[in-house]
Amino acid sequence: MAFFRARKLLSQSFSILSPQPLRVCIVGRGLTGSYTAGLQSFSTLSPQPLHVCIVGSGPAGFYTAEKLLKKHQGAQVDIIDRLPTPFGLVRSGVAPDHPETKNVINQFSRVAQSGRCSFLGNVTVGSSVSLAELRELYHVVVLAYGAESDRVLGIPGEDLKGVHSAREFVWWYNGHPDGRNLDPDLKCTDTAVILGQGNVALDVARILLRPTSELAKTDIASHALTALEQSSIRKVYLVGRRGPVQAACTAKELREVLGIKDLHIHIEEADLKLTPADEEEMKNSRIHKRIYELLSKAATATPSQPSSGQRELHFVFFRQPDRFLESYDKKGYVSGVHLEKTALKGIAPGKQIAVGTGQFEDLACGIVLKSIGYKSVPMEGLPFDHRKGVVPNLQSRVLSDNNSGDPPLFEQGLYVCGWLKRGPTGIIATNLYCAEETVASISEDLEQGSLASTASLSKPGRDGLLQILEDRDVRAVPFSAWEKIDEEEKRLGSLRNKPREKLTTREELIQAALV
Template identity: 70%
Template sequence: MALRKWLWRSMSSLSCDPLHVCVVGSGPAGFYTAEKMLKAHKAAEIDIIDRLPTPFGLVRSGVAPDHPETKIVINQFSRVASAARCSFFGNVSLGTSISLNELRNIYDVVVLAYGAESDRVLGVSGEELAGIYSAREFVWWYNGHPDYRNLSPDLKSTDTAIILGQGNVALDVARILLRPIAELATTDIANHALASLKESSIRKVLLVGRRGPVQAACTAKELREILGIKDLLVHIQETDLLKSPADEEELKNSRTQRRVYELLTKAATSQELHPTSTQRELHFVFFRRPESFLHDSSSNISGVRFEKTYLKEDDASGKQLAIGTGQFEDHKCGLVLKSIGYKSVPVDGLPFDNRRGMVPNIRGRVLRDSPDNAIPDQGLYVTGWLKRGPTGIIATNLYCAEETVVSITEDLKQGILTSTSSPNKRGREGLLQLLDSKNIRYVPFSGWEKIDLKEKSEGSLLNKPRAKITTWEELLKVANE
C-alpha cells in the first residue's frame, strides 16, 4: 500500500518526455509492471513481448483448470493490453527473434519478466528414464501449452504415480490425477489431456516429502481442496505426525504451517479402514528422499528407491534439514512427477546467478559485475521469478512489480536514465522495423482476441469455458486470419 501511495505522489513530478518501455514476458509479473508504469508515467509507451502467441503466462498455462476463479485476473490484464499506450507482441522470442542488446538499443527501459521455463534436477541415478516428468511439463501438458501438446504421459500402464514434493503444484498435479473425470470435463483442461485422463488406470498417488508434515510446503486452501475429493481414501501414518520441540517452535511461528498440520492430523484420524477396490487413494509419505529410480527391461520407470530421513537443525540457517539414515525402501510405480521447483534460464547479455536461478538485482535493478563491486546496469530491470526466484502466488507479483516500478521511477527522477536515451531509441517504431527486417510475423493483441473468441466458441459446444488451441500451427493460423 505504501508503494502505491508513493507512485501516485510521484506522478506529478515526473517528466512528460516520451519514455519507451519494453516488458519481456506477459505473465502476471509483466502485466502488473505494465499497469504500474502506465499509471506512474503518463507519457510512457509500453510494449509487452512474449514468445508465445497467447498472453498471460502461467495464468493460462500454470493455473489448474479447476481453479477458474484464479484466472479472473485475465480481465484486468486485458484492459492493460487494450490501453492506448500499451501494445502486445506475441510470437517474439527473446534470444531467438530478438536479442537483449537489440531491445536495449531500441528502448529506454527494458524490464525482464519472462519467469521460469525450466526445472531443477535431482541429480540421482535414473532420472532420465521414460515415465519421469517434471510437474511443470505435466501441468503445461494438461493446460494445453503448445510446447507440450505431444508429451503423452502413459496413464494406462500403471495404477500408481509418485509425486516428489508436497507444495501447491504437487497438490495440483495429484488432484488432476485423482479428481472425478466428470468434474474435470467442465473445465478448460486441454481436450487431449481429458481424453487421456478418461482412460487413466491410476488409482493411487503418493505425495513424497523429504521432511515432515510440519514442513509441508502447501497452503491450507490447496490441501483442504484435495482432501475434499469425493470417495478419496487419504492415508497418513500417525507416527509421522509426532512433533519434536523444534517442530513445535516452527508451528508457533507460522499460522500457515499450523493450519496445514491441523488438516493433516484431522485427515489421519478420520481415514477409512476398508477401502473398496475401485476407490482412489492419496498417500502422504514423509521423511523420504529419492536415492535412485528403478526401471524395467525396457528402461521405463518401475519404481523409486527412497532413503529414510530424520530432521536435524542447521546451525547456520536455523532450519531443520533432512538427513539420510542409511535405511532404504522401494515403492513401485509407473509414473513419476518431480515437483521440486522451477528454474529460470539466462539469455545472452544478462547477468545470471546459476546457483540461485535468478538475476542479481537490487529492488529490481539488474546488477552487473565490476572490478570492485556489483553496480546497476542502467535501463535494465527484472521482476517476478527472475527477480526473486520461483516463489509466491499471483498476487505476490503485484508487490514485486510495484517495487521494480518504484526503482524505475526513482531512476527517472534522478536523471540516471537520461544518459541511456538517444535518437535511435524509437521504442515501438524501432521494434516494428526490426521485426519486419527479420521477417518475424508477430501476433498483436487483436490476434489473441481471435484465438480467445474461437476457443470460447468451441468450448461452449462442449459445455466448457473454452476448448484450448494447443498447437503452434493452429494458434498462428487463427491469430492471423
Template identity: 75%
Template structure:
C-alpha cells in the same frame, strides 16, 4: 508468422522513436510483466509500453500454470486485459528474445527494457535413472493439461501402472495429484485441455504417493489447497500415524506459523477418517520423511521406469528457527510405479 510479427513490431517501434515519448519494453507477459506495465501506465501519463512474449498468447502462468479447476485464480486475467486495452500499451506475441530480436536492438529502440520472464526449463534431478521413460517434471504435466504449446505433444504413460509418485509437497504437487485423482466427469466441466481430459479418461492410475523429505509440519502447501484434495469424493487417504508425532521444534514452528498449524490439524484429522475404504477406491498416500535415492528400471531393460527407491530421513537443526533439514538415515524402501513427477525443489538437500 514470427517474421511478420517482428516486422510489424519493428516498424511501429522505429516510427515511434521520432516522436520521442518515454517508451518502455517489457519482455514477458506473465503477471510480473503486466503488473509492471500497469504501474508504469498509472505513474507516467506520457509513457508507452510494449509487452513482448515468445508465445502467441499473453498471461504466462495464469494461463498455463493454474490448475484448470481453479477458475477463481484466473480472474486476474480480467485486470491484465484492461491493461492490454490501454491505448498506450501493446502486446506482441511470437517474439523470442535472442532469435526474433536481440537485447541490443531492444535497448536501441527503447528508453528502458524490463526483463520479466522466468526459467522455462527444469534443472537436472541429479539422481541415478532420471533419464528413464516415465519421469517428468511437474511443470511439464501442468503445461500439458493446460494446453501449453511446448507440451501439447507430451504423452505421459497413464495406463501401464496404477501408481504414480509425486516428489515434492507444495501446491503444485497437490494440483497434479488432484488432477490425476479427481473424477473426469468433474474435470470435464473445467477448462482442462481436451487432449489431457481424453488421456485421463483412459487412465489406470488409482494410487498417488506424495513424497516429502521433511514432515507434515514443514509441508509447503496451503490449508486451502490441502482441504480441497482431502475433500475429493471417494478418495482413501493414507497417513502414517508415526509421521504425525511432533517434536518440540515442530511445536515451536506451529506456534510461530498459523498456516503450518492448520495444515498439521487437517492432516491429523484426515489420518482418522472413521470410515472403511471402499473397494476399487482411489488412494492418496502422504509419505513424509523420505527423499528419492534412485529410480528403478524395468527388468526387461526397456528404459522404462519400474519404481523409485526412497531413503528414510530425520530432521536436524535449530529448534524453532525453521532451519530443520532432512538428513538421510541409510534406510531404504522401494515404491513400484509407472510415473514419477517431480518439482524443482523436491530434491533439495539431497
C-alpha cells in the same frame, strides 16, 4: 463523439499484417481534443516519450506494465512474449479447476487495451530480436519471462522414460504448445509418485485423482482429458523430505485435495508425531499449524483400508529419492523410486533440514512427477546466477557481470521482475508487490539521473521493433489477434459445454489469429 472515436482507435492493437503503427490526427483544441491527445501521454518533462519494453506477459509483466503506466504518464509500454498468447502461467500454470484464479486476466486485458500499451506475441528474444537490440530500441527493458525450466535431482535414473517434471505435466494438461507432445503414459500402471508436497504437487495429484466428469466442465486440454478418462492410475503418493508440519502447500490447496469425493487418504501414524521443535514451529506459524491439523484430521477420519475400487492418496513424509529404478520388463522405463528415510536436523523451529539416515525402501510405480521447483533460463548478454537460477539484481536493477566494486555496477536501463528476479516462489499476487519494487527502482533512477542520459535520447521503441520483425519475417501477434484466438476458443468450448477449448499448437493459434 470525437473523444470516443479517438479512444477506440488508440486502444486498438497493431494489425498483424502490418509492421507500421497506427497514426492518428486529432482535430480539436477543446476538452475532447486535449484529453484524447493525452492518451498518447508524452512526458511534460521531456519531448520524448519513455519507451519501455517488458519481456514476458505473465503476472509479473502485466503488473509491471500497469504500475508503469500509472506512475509515468509519458510512458509507452510494449509487452512481448515468445508465445502467441498472453498471460503466462495464469493461462498455462493455474489448474483448470481453479477458474476464479484466472479472473485476473480481465485486469490484464484492460492494461493491454490501453492506448499506451501494446502486446506482441510470437516474438522470441534471441531469435526474433536480441536483448542488445531491445536495449538500443528502448529506454528501459524489464525482463519478466519467468521460469521455463526445472531443477534437477541429479540422481541415477532421472532420464528414464516415465520420469517427468511437474511443470511439463502442468503444461500438458493446460494446453501449453510446448507441452502438447508430452504424452505421459497413464495406462501403464495403477500408481504414480509425485516428489514434492507444494501447491503444484497437490495440483497434479488432484488432476490425477479427481473424477473426469468434473474436469470435463473446465478448460482442461482435450488431449489431457481423454488420457485421464483412460487412466489406470488409482494410487498417488506425495513424497516429502520433511514432516507434516513443514509441508510447503497452503491450507486452501490441501483442503481441496482432501475434499475429493470418494478418496481414501493414508498417512502413517508415526509421521504425525510431533517433536518439541515442531510444536514451537506451529506456535510461530498459524499456517503450519493449520496444515498439520488438516492432515491429522484426515488421517483419523479415514478408515484404515480403502474400499473396493476407491482411489487412494498417500502422504509419505521423511523420505527423499536416492535413485529411480528401471523396469526389468521394459528397458529404459521407470518402475519405482529407491527412497532414503530422513530425519530433521537442528533445533531451531522453521530451520530444520532433512538429512539421510542410511535406511532405504522401494516404492513401485510406473510414472514419476518431480515437483521440486521451477528454474529460469539465461539469455545471451544477460548476467545470470546459474546456481540460484535467477538474474543477479539489487531491488530489480540488474547487476553487471564485472560487479566487484563498491558501489555496485548496474546494467543501465535493464531491470527484472517476477520469478526471474526472486526465484519461483509466491502466488500470483506476490508479483504485484514485486512489480511495485521494480517500478519504484525505475522511477528512482529517472529522478536521480542515472537514466537521464538514456531517457533524454530519442528512441524508436515500438516502431523500431516492428521494423526489425518485418525485416526478419516474424509474424507478431498483437492483442487484437489474441482476442480472435480467445473468441474462437470460447466458441469451440461452448460446443462441448466448457468455458473454452484451448488451441494447443502454434499453428492452430496463428491460424485463429489471422481469421
